[in-house]
Amino acid sequence: MSQDKPTPDAVDGAELRFAVVAAGYNAELVQALRRNVVRTLRAAGVPSASIVEVAVPGSGEIPYAAYMSAMTGDYDCVIALGVVIAGDTPHHEIIAHSTAAALQDAAIRSEVPVINGIVVTNDREQAVARCQGSLDRGTEFAHAALTMARHRIALGERLDQVEDEERKRGGQEPFAQN
Numbered sequence: 001m002s003q004d005k006p007t008p009d010a011v012d013g014a015e016l017r018f019a020v021v022a023a024g025y026n027a028e029l030v031q032a033l034r035r036n037v038v039r040t041l042r043a044a045g046v047p048s049a050s051i052v053e054v055a056v057p058g059s060g061e062i063p064y065a066a067y068m069s070a071m072t073g074d075y076d077c078v079i080a081l082g083v084v085i086a087g088d089t090p091h092h093e094i095i096a097h098s099t100a101a102a103l104q105d106a107a108i109r110s111e112v113p114v115i116n117g118i119v120v121t122n123d124r125e126q127a128v129a130r131c132q133g134s135l136d137r138g139t140e141f142a143h144a145a146l147t148m149a150r151h152r153i154a155l156g157e158r159l160d161q162v163e164d165e166e167r168k169r170g171g172q173e174p175f176a177q178n
C-alpha cells in the first residue's frame with residue numbers, strides 16, 4: 001500500500017447514505033479505521049442515521065455482507081473495513097486477493113461503489129501506522145467513498161438519460177442482456 005496521500009475533493013454528504021462493513025479480527029485496529037471513516041463522513045455532512053454499520057467476524061466475510069448491503073439499494077456506497085496482518089502462513093495473501101476480487105465484483109454486479117478498506121500488512125507496526133497513525137487510511141477510505149457516491153449518482157442519472165433516449169428512438173435498451 002502506497003504511503004502517498006491523495007488530495008480529497010470537497011463533497012457535501014448531506015444527502016448520501018453509506019454502509020460500513022467492519023471485521024472483528026484485529027478489532028482495535030479495525031475500530032480505529034471505523035472511527036476515522038465515520039468522523040470524516042460526519043464532517044462532510046452525512047447524518048448519523050445515514051451511516052449503517054454491519055459487523056462481520058473477519059475480513060473473509062466482508063465481501064458477502066458488502067454485496068448484500070449494496071444489493072438492498074439503500075446505500076450510495078459501501079465501505080469495507082478490515083485488517084489482515086501477515087503471519088507464519090500465506091493465509092493473509094489468500095484473504096487479500098480473494099476479498100479484493102470479490103469486492104470489485106460486488107461493486108460491478110450491484111452498481112454500487114464498494115471501497116476496499118481492508119488493510120493488509122507485513123507486520124503489526126505497519127498496521128498501526130495505517131489505522132491509528134500518520135497514514136490514516138480510514139480518512140482516505142471515507143473521502144474515496146464520498147467521491148464515489150457522488151459519481152454513482154451522477155453516472156446513474158446519465159445512464160437513465162441514455163436509456164430514456166434509446167427508448168424514445170424505439171430501440172432496444174442499450175444495456176439490456178441478450
